[in-house]
Amino acid sequence: MTTASTGGPRWLTDEEQRVWRAYLHATTLLEDHLDRQLQRDAGMPHIYYGLLVQLAQAPRRQLRMTELAKNAKITRSRLSHAVARLEKSGWVRREDCPSDKRGQNAVLTQEGYEMLRRSAPGHVSAVRQAMFDRLTPEQVRTLGEIMQVMAAGLQPEGTDADLPWLR
Amino acid sequence: MTTASTGGPRWLTDEEQRVWRAYLHATTLLEDHLDRQLQRDAGMPHIYYGLLVQLAQAPRRQLRMTELAKNAKITRSRLSHAVARLEKSGWVRREDCPSDKRGQNAVLTQEGYEMLRRSAPGHVSAVRQAMFDRLTPEQVRTLGEIMQVMAAGLQPEGTDADLPWLR
C-alpha cells in the first residue's frame, strides 16, 4: 500500500487510513450531534454557543471583536455576521470601545447569560455522553496529548511562540 | 469544580475541560486547514472532495444518491446541492437508475478522476503533516480506538448493528 522511497507521495498505510476515516467519521458525527442538540435547546449552532461561552468567561462578560474572533478561531467577518445575529436574538449587545474608536466590545446581555445557564447542563451532558463517559481515564489523557500536538502543528503563523527571533 | 451527587448536572472536571477545548481547537484548525488546502488545489471544500473519493472507490465509480449520502454522513438535501455543483464543474454526472425509476446514480467522470489523481498527493501530504507525522505509532493506535468508540456512540439509530432483534 505504501510506495517505497521512489520520490512519489507517501500514501497512508492501511492502519493510517483506518484511523483517518474513523477520525473523520467520529468528528463529523459529533459536530452534527452538538449542532442539532444546541439548535433544539438553545436555538443556535454550536459555534454561536461557543461565542457566548467565551463572553461569559471574560472579565466583564465582554470582549473586543478581534479578541473574540481569535479565541473562537473564526474570521472577523464571520464574527461580525454572527454577532449581528446574536444581537438580534437579544443575547449580545455591541458597545463602542472607549480607548479605541475603531473598536467594538461584544457584551453578553443578562438574557444571554440566563439562556446560557439554562442550556449549559444539557450541553455538558451531551458532550459527556458522546466523549467522556465512553473513554477510559487513560484514553482521555492521551486524547488530550494528541489534540495538543495537532493543534500546535496547525497553529497559524504569527503566534509569539512561533517567532524564531523571540526564542 | 464538580458537583457532588446532588442531582445537579455533572460538570466537566478541569482535565476534561482542557481535553475538550484542545479537541475543539485541534479539530477546527484541521478542518479549516484542509478546506483551504483543497479549495486552493482542487477548487472545492473538503466535503466535496470526500464525495469524489467515495465515488472513485465505488464499483463502477458510481453510487446511488442515498448510498453516497449515507457514506458521507450528509443529508440527501445537501448531497443534491453538492452533486449539482460538482456536475456543473464537470467532475460528476447523473444517470438514471435502470432498476428504480426514482433513483439517480452519481457517476465520477473521467475529468473528475483525473482531478482526483492530481490533487490526491497534496491532500495526503497535508493530512500527514497535520496528523500522522506528529504522532507516535502508539498515539495513532490509541486515536483510532478513541474515534471508533466515539463514532459507535453517535451512530444514528437504525444501523443493523444497533437493531437488538438482529443480535
Add this chain to the structure above:
DNA sequence: TCTATCTAGTTCAACTTTCAAGAAAAGGTC
C-alpha cells in the same frame, strides 16, 4: 385493483459562511 404508506430525490426559503472590497481610526515617518 384501489388505496394508503413509504422511499428517492429535488426544491424552496431562511440562515450561515466565505471572500473581496471598503470605511474609519490608529500609528509611524518625514
Add this chain to the structure above:
DNA sequence: GACCTTTTCTTGAAAGTTGAACTAGATAGA
C-alpha cells in the same frame, strides 16, 4: 502637519447548509 501603512470592523454578493414541503415511483394490504 502630510503621507503611508496597519489595524479594526463592516458590508455585500456568492456559495453552501438546513429543514420542511413536494413530486414521482415503489410497496404492501384489502
